[in-house]
Amino acid sequence: MKILAVDDEPLVLRLLDATLNGLGYHNTSFATTAAQALHLLESSKSPYSCILLDIRMPGMDGIELCQQIRRMPAYKTTPIIMLTSLAEKEYIDESFASGATDYMNKPVDATELAARLRVARLIQNEYQRSAHLEELNRAQIEGFQPMAPFDFAEPVQIDDVSRVVNSRAMENYLRQLDRLGLFKIGVIGFQIRHAGSLHAANAPEEFYGILADVAESISENTREVNALIAYLGKGSFAAVVPRASQIDRRDLEAGIAATLYEFELADLVDSTSDIKVSVGTQINGSVFGNTPDKMIDLAVRSAQGMTESKPKALAARIWSLAG
Amino acid sequence: MINSQETAASHLAAALAEIRARFINDLIPLINEMEYQRVAMTDPALAPEAFSSLQHASHKISGMAGSVGFPELGDHAARLDVTFTKLLRAPYDHAGVQAALDPLEAFLSLMEDILDEVL
Numbered sequence: 001m002k003i004l005a006v007d008d009e010p011l012v013l014r015l016l017d018a019t020l021n022g023l024g025y026h027n028t029s030f031a032t033t034a035a036q037a038l039h040l041l042e043s044s045k046s047p048y049s050c051i052l053l054d055i056r057m058p059g060m061d062g063i064e065l066c067q068q069i070r071r072m073p074a075y076k077t078t079p080i081i082m083l084t085s086l087a088e089k090e091y092i093d094e095s096f097a098s099g100a101t102d103y104m105n106k107p108v109d110a111t112e113l114a115a116r117l118r119v120a121r122l123i124q125n126e127y128q129r130s131a132h133l134e135e136l137n138r139a140q141i142e143g144f145q146p147m148a149p150f151d152f153a154e155p156v157q158i159d160d161v162s163r164v165v166n167s168r169a170m171e172n173y174l175r176q177l178d179r180l181g182l183f184k185i186g187v188i189g190f191q192i193r194h195a196g197s198l199h200a201a202n203a204p205e206e207f208y209g210i211l212a213d214v215a216e217s218i219s220e221n222t223r224e225v226n227a228l229i230a231y232l233g234k235g236s237f238a239a240v241v242p243r244a245s246q247i248d249r250r251d252l253e254a255g256i257a258a259t260l261y262e263f264e265l266a267d268l269v270d271s272t273s274d275i276k277v278s279v280g281t282q283i284n285g286s287v288f289g290n291t292p293d294k295m296i297d298l299a300v301r302s303a304q305g306m307t308e309s310k311p312k313a314l315a316a317r318i319w320s321l322a323g
Numbered sequence: 324m325i326n327s328q329e330t331a332a333s334h335l336a337a338a339l340a341e342i343r344a345r346f347i348n349d350l351i352p353l354i355n356e357m358e359y360q361r362v363a364m365t366d367p368a369l370a371p372e373a374f375s376s377l378q379h380a381s382h383k384i385s386g387m388a389g390s391v392g393f394p395e396l397g398d399h400a401a402r403l404d405v406t407f408t409k410l411l412r413a414p415y416d417h418a419g420v421q422a423a424l425d426p427l428e429a430f431l432s433l434m435e436d437i438l439d440e441v442l
Contacts, residue, residue, distance in 0.1 A: 011349070014345075
């Protein structure tokens with residue numbers, strides 16, 4: 001596994017060097033600035049398979065560096081682990097929103113680092129095994145279409161939509177909040193109605209386009225609460241929001257319908273031809289249970305179980321929101 | 324196999340001892356710097372630079388101390404890191420500065436105790 005570790009503190013890099021060597025990772029490069037890291041990533045003959053990033057660095061910080069790395073086609077899916085002593089939620093949120101796949105607090109614990117790297121390796125292997133995603137990546141890199149088919153259940157990565165992360169990163173995000181006892185969050189599930197039929201009836205790039213537009217509309221309508229969103233496969237999405245956000249699920253459903261209408265994906269009157277998204281009840285984090293996996297599962301089930309709004313009632317709600 | 328594991332473990336132990344020694348060595352100039360900035364931060368004109376320096380020093384210590392056998396120092400540094408980040412972001416707050424003095428003093432004492440113990 002080829003690793004790049006970035007930290008402005010040389011002693012931390014020395015510690016990482018010793019720890020990674022002790023864990024059997026002998027192919028690691030080190031950078032003390034974002035500029036050095038970008039140079040290494042751009043000039044490397046073979047891509048790095050995992051990147052460890054400190055957050056607080058002089059000049060470009062780790063969060064901005066993470067965003068820059070994600071803009072590089074070869075590093076769109078590479079695991080990026082933020083390794084920092086900062087434990088406040090704002091840094092965790094910003095990291096995942098910038099494309100990090102995991103977040104680990106200093107001091108560096110060798111056992112924990114080994115576990116995170118194993119997960120990173122699994123993520124990387126998952127991507128490499130998936131021929132569909134490889135082709136998807138290649139298509140993006142080389143800029144040609146059409147896209148290769150992908151399974152209905154595949155949680156394909158939606159690129160270039162603000163605050164949309166991949167499903168694995170969302171799980172890690174929720175686990176990190178759980179570890180730090182930050183329970184003041186909720187998860188809202190979203191379900192594209194008749195997603196299976198849409199997947200079957202549309203070309204892969206068309207179905208991907210629908211997913212990207214739905215992701216955009218969810219992002220747009222949850223912008224005020226800074227939700228972190230992931231596509232989970234099978235037409236389901238989840239958004240992590242502050243527990244106190246008090247979002248009315250019917251207003252959110254109407255807002256999403258209105259945005260999709262603007263994208264010309266939904267017809268507010270003709271209910272047979274449009275893309276509809278149901279919104280579930282917010283599932284809140286709790287000291288007494290509700291693991292991250294369970295929260296996501298409950299949120300999506302809630303969205304799937306919602307009855308469809310009557311078109312006229314939905315239109316009326318949209319008008320009332322607009323008015 | 325066992326031999327190679329033992330070799331790796333002894334290499335790691337040697338590296339950690341070297342890192343710990345360097346960390347302790349670095350504490351001396353950090354104490355001097357933080358002592359100086361502790362005084363400077365009570366002057367509104369010098370405070371922004373003092374907060375920045377104190378935040379940098381506490382952040383540096385919080386990231387390493389736990390890994391080299393000083394978890395209490397690391398936890399204390401992490402709390403100061405948050406304190407100075409807040410002071411740095413807000414307009415000068417006399418009460419906030421006064422509230423930070425005692426924890427900073429306790430932190431400096433802890434660093435000195437560590438140096439007394441190991442040197």
